[in-house]
Amino acid sequence: MPELPEVETVVRLIRPRLVGRTIGAADVAWRRTVGGAPRGRFERAVQGARIAQVWRRGKFIAIDLEREGALAGWLVGHLRMTGRLHVESASWDAGPYRRLSLDLDDGRRFHFIDVRKFGRLVHVFDLPALLGALGPEPLGEEFTAEGFADGLRSRRRRLKPLLLDQAFVAGLGNIYADESLHRAGLHPLARSDRVGRAAALRLHAAIRSVLREAIEREGSSFDAFYRTPEGRPGRYQDEFQVYGREGEPCLTCGEPITRIVVGQRGTHLCRRCQRR
DNA sequence: ATCCTATCCTGGCTGC
DNA sequence: TGCAGCCAGGATAGGA
Secondary structure (H helix, E strand, O other): OOOHHHHHHHHHHHHHHHOOOEEEEEEEOOHHHHOOOOHHHHHHHHOOOEEEEEEEEOOEEEEEEEEOOEEEEEEEEEOOOOEEEEEEEOOOOOOOOEEEEEEEOOOEEEEEEEOOOOOEEEEEOOHHHHHOOOOOOOOOOOOOHHHHHHHHHOOOOEHHHHHHOOOOOOOOOHHHHHHHHHHHOOOOOOEHHHOOHHHHHHHHHHHHHHHHHHHHOOOOOOOOOOOOOOOOOOOHHHHOOOOOOEOOEOOOOOOEEEEEEEOOEEEEEOOOOOOO
16 A cells, blocks of 8 residues: 555656646546545646645645745645556556546646545645644654654554554554564554553664665555556565565564454564564 | 544455 | 455544
């Protein structure tokens, strides 16, 4: 699933193809993708706007729009499970799962493709309100070891659901939460306020190193869904220690990897490396 | 405060 | 071979 490393990869690759472009006609093939707004309203909001910048916050993709140099709102994207972004020549066939296309002034088209239709690309005027609820950026300076340790202590939640809570830390999803917990040697059901200081620091470092390594490899592609905007699969799935490895030996100790369900989410761990 | 369940969706898998 | 039924999973809303 697209999590922070996949979204970062997408943003890096589409940014040079979008910044400076002016949007022409919009073709909304699935209304909910644009937030349920009437087609005409979405089209009026984006047509003629110039893309000033493309950036990421957590798993959100933000596209700054302007008209005559003044801010004209934002396009906010979220890939959810199966969303993909492409900037391609006008003749490119976006396939049956194309949900939204925007014409660009260089003759290319920007496509939002999404099999399961959970993804969004919405026009908003108040982006700060939307992103304000997010926790710290895990690769940013504001994500300090001390703050993270305090955060764990001040709550009484199981580690896995807490790591998935975007208000606690922004950008982790099911894969990187499992991989980070394994790297730190912590059980996903451990209560956050009972995690010792040394363990909290280990988890903080594990989250950052796992995410950095995944970005270096352009994210993870373990099924047919995630691809970079250039159609390449990521390579971090080759580095998975626990995710999707149920029954296979732990690469650290040889114990078979266990799969449990935590908060409705498949959760993978090594019972020997990650004791409660 | 935290947890649990349902919802949104569809391709892919399982089992008959 | 065909088909019904179940499942995954990010985010959110509502109830316990």
